[in-house]
Every structure is written in structure tokens, then in C-alpha cells.
Amino acid sequence: MKNIEYIIVGDGYAGLFFAHQLIKNNKSFVIFSEGRKSASQVSAGIINPVVLKKFTTFWKAQEQIDFLTQTLEEIKSYTGKNYWIGSSIHRIFHDENEQNLWMKKSGNEDLSGFLSQNFEHIDGVKNDFDTGKVIQSARLDVSGFFNGLFDYFEKNELFVKEKFDYTQLDVKVSSYKDLTFKNIIFCEGIGVKENPYFSVIPINPNKGHHIKVKLSREIPKDITIKKKHFLFPVNDGLHFYGGTYDREQLHHHIDDSAVVQLVKGLSELYPHDFEVKEVNFGFRPTVKDRRPIIGNHPDYKNLYVFNGLGARGILNGCYFSKSLYDCIEENIPLHAEVDINRFK
Numbered sequence: 001m002k003n004i005e006y007i008i009v010g011d012g013y014a015g016l017f018f019a020h021q022l023i024k025n026n027k028s029f030v031i032f033s034e035g036r037k038s039a040s041q042v043s044a045g046i047i048n049p050v051v052l053k054k055f056t057t058f059w060k061a062q063e064q065i066d067f068l069t070q071t072l073e074e075i076k077s078y079t080g081k082n083y084w085i086g087s088s089i090h091r092i093f094h095d096e097n098e099q100n101l102w103m104k105k106s107g108n109e110d111l112s113g114f115l116s117q118n119f120e121h122i123d124g125v126k127n128d129f130d131t132g133k134v135i136q137s138a139r140l141d142v143s144g145f146f147n148g149l150f151d152y153f154e155k156n157e158l159f160v161k162e163k164f165d166y167t168q169l170d171v172k173v174s175s176y177k178d179l180t181f182k183n184i185i186f187c188e189g190i191g192v193k194e195n196p197y198f199s200v201i202p203i204n205p206n207k208g209h210h211i212k213v214k215l216s217r218e219i220p221k222d223i224t225i226k227k228k229h230f231l232f233p234v235n236d237g238l239h240f241y242g243g244t245y246d247r248e249q250l251h252h253h254i255d256d257s258a259v260v261q262l263v264k265g266l267s268e269l270y271p272h273d274f275e276v277k278e279v280n281f282g283f284r285p286t287v288k289d290r291r292p293i294i295g296n297h298p299d300y301k302n303l304y305v306f307n308g309l310g311a312r313g314i315l316n317g318c319y320f321s322k323s324l325y326d327c328i329e330e331n332i333p334l335h336a337e338v339d340i341n342r343f344k
């Protein structure tokens with residue numbers, strides 16, 4: 001039997017940011033990956049403190065951005081790579097009313113640090129009413145982040161590349177196959193539905209597609225454009241456009257209507273030819289009250305769940321990985337807003 005402090009099940013943002021807390025605090029662990037492309041790996045990587053429909057912000061947005069910046073620096077110190085792309089979001093205005101609303105909101109105390117008052121015009125895309133820049137928005141280099149951390153796990157023999165088999169877990173003696181552990185953290189995204197200990201938590205899958213396209217004419221490279229969806233450059237001369245939201249069509253293959261929706265959205269924004277080169281999809285683990293679900297099992301106290309990251313996997317995953325770590329190791333209570341016990 002090998003004795004370790006933590007087992008992590010799941011290799012998306014929840015699992016990786018929690019693993020970082022363990023690395024930082026010199027805790028022993030292994031992380032299970034079933035080798036499927038997670039929702040996290042198909043995500044756009046947008047880091048955004050503003051709700052772009054209504055021009056509002058959300059709970060602890062500034063704290064979350066600051067904490068992410070610091071965390072990515074820490075991860076850089078042992079993987080050797082930078083994953084922060086300083087490309088700010090430019091939100092295209094539909095009309096003058098939106099411009100006025102943005103300007104008004106930019107005077108609010110909670111939004112003045114996020115909404116720029118200088119409207120900018122972007123060449124190469126349709127933006128008759130210009131754009132508003134979201135200050136402090138950025139992007140994560142998604143593939144770089146996963147490659148960097150997966151390489152680190154592999155080199156340090158932390159990676160278990162197999163599907164975690166719940167029937168092999170002995171909760172009475174805290175063992176799994178030839179491992180004994182102190183705590184186990186389940187970070188399976190929508191895969192939690194198969195977990196007999198936490199399948200009841202109210203996670204709703206929300207399917208998202210993105211397309212990667214070849215544009216026929218250049219657009220500015222250093223910004224992220226937002227109209228219906230996000231548009232920005234990725235590798236190989238392609239651009240990412242997405243993602244859609246769908247709570248109904250939850251089958252595990254590409255949904256043609258989502259692709260049609262994306263092509264239409266991009267055509268309205270980009271008035272030149274483009275070619276769709278790739279389509280990907282994933283399932284966001286969402287919760288009705290839009291807050292993560294964190295906490296332990298009512299009977300088996302060393303079984304924890306870290307889920308419900310919703311549409312903001314990066315900020316939520318990063319920030320609340322520390323809340324969970326502090327709860328386990330320092331006995332600091334979780335915020336009531338994210339505590340699993342709110343569903344009792």
C-alpha cells in the first residue's frame with residue numbers, strides 16, 4: 001500500500017487548480033485523468049470580470065482576478081511557462097442605448113475599474129457603434145496551461161491515466177486499490193453524475209460548441225472581440241469563435257444547429273469569407289444559483305466535491321480551490337454561498 005495525503009479525481013480546471021494548492025503546500029497527491037477532452041480544454045480561456053449582457057460585475061470579481069494573476073505566476077515558477085495572455089475584451093455595441101448604458105455604468109464604484117470610458121473602433125469587423133474595452137480582462141493560454149501542468153504531473157509521477165473506478169473505493173478504510181489516502185477530492189465536472197457519493201448534487205450540464213475558422217482577411221491580433229460570442233486568434237493561423245449555450249441537446253456528438261448558429265453569428269460580425277476548420281464541444285457543469293458546489297460527504301467526511309464552476313471555470317476554479325484547501329487544512333469555513341450544505 002502506498003500512503004498519500006490526497007487523491008484528486010478529474011483533470012479540468014477544478015482538479016488542476018486544486019492540485020496547484022497541494023504543490024504549493026508540499027502535500028503528496030495523485031490526480032486521475034480518464035483521458036477525455038474536458039470542458040476546460042475546449043473552453044475559450046476568457047478571463048472576464050464583467051457580465052457582458054447587462055454590464056454588471058459579480059461576487060468578488062476583483063479578488064478573483066488578483067488571485068488568478070498571483071496563482072498563474074506561482075504555476076509559472078515550476079512549469080517554466082506563462083499562461084496569461086494580456087488580450088482585452090472589446091465588446092461591440094449594438095446601438096447608442098448600449099453605449100449610454102456602458103458609460104453610465106462605468107461611473108459606478110464597482111465597475112469603474114473594469115469598463116473603459118474611451119470607445120474604440122476596430123478595423124476589419126462590423127462595429128458601427130464602436131466597442132467598449134473591459135479593463136483587466138485577459139485570456140488564459142488554454143492548451144499551454146494543460147500541457148504545462150500535465151507535463152509536470154507526468155515528470156513527478158503524479159498522473160494516473162485511468163478512469164477512477166468508484167467500486168474500488170473503500171470509504172471505511174480510505175483506500176483505493178493499492179493507495180491509502182487522507183482526503184479525496186472529486187472534480188469530475190458533469191461526470192459527477194456517475195459518482196455514487198455525490199451524484200445527487202444539482203449540477204445541470206450546459207453544452208457549448210466552438211468553431212475554429214480560417215479568416216480570409218486579417219483582423220487585429222492583440223484583442224478579443226465580443227459580439228454574440230468571442231472571436232480571437234489561436235495557433236496555426238486560425239481564429240476561435242464561440243461558445244454556444246444549450247441545456248436541451250445533450251447528446252455526445254456535434255450538434256449541427258450549434259454550428260449553424262456560430263457561422264451565422266460570425267457572418268454578422270465578420271463581413272468577409274471564412275472557412276470552418278474545426279468544431280469542438282464540451283459540457284459546462286452549471287448550478288441554478290450560479291455558484292460552485294463545494295464541501296464534504298455527510299457520512300464520509302474525507303470525501304469532498306469541487307464542482308459547479310459554470311461558465312467561469314477559470315476564475316471560480318482558481319479562487320475556490322484555495323477556499324477548499326483552507327477549509328480542509330486550516331478549518332476555515334467555506335463561504336455559505338458555495339457550501340454544499342446550502343442544498344440541505
Ligand SMILES: Cc1cc2nc3c(=O)[nH]c(=O)nc-3n(C[C@H](O)[C@H](O)[C@H](O)COP(=O)(O)OP(=O)(O)OC[C@H]3O[C@@H](n4cnc5c(N)ncnc54)[C@H](O)[C@@H]3O)c2cc1C
Nearest residue numbers: 010012013014038040044045046164189191208243313314
Ligand atoms: C465551449 C465552452 C467555452 C467555455 N469558455 C470558458 C471561458 O472562456 N472561460 C471560463 O472561465 N470558462 C469557460 N467555460 C467553462 C469551463 O470550461 C467550465 O467551467 C470548466 O471546464 C469546468 O471545469 P471542471 O474541472 O469542473 O470540469 P471539466 O473541465 O469537465 O473536467 C472534469 C474532468 O474530469 C474527468 N473525469 C470525470 N470522471 C472521471 C473519473 N471517474 N475518472 C477520471 N477522470 C474523470 C473528465 O474526463 C474531465 O476531463 C467554457 C465551457 C465551454 C463548454
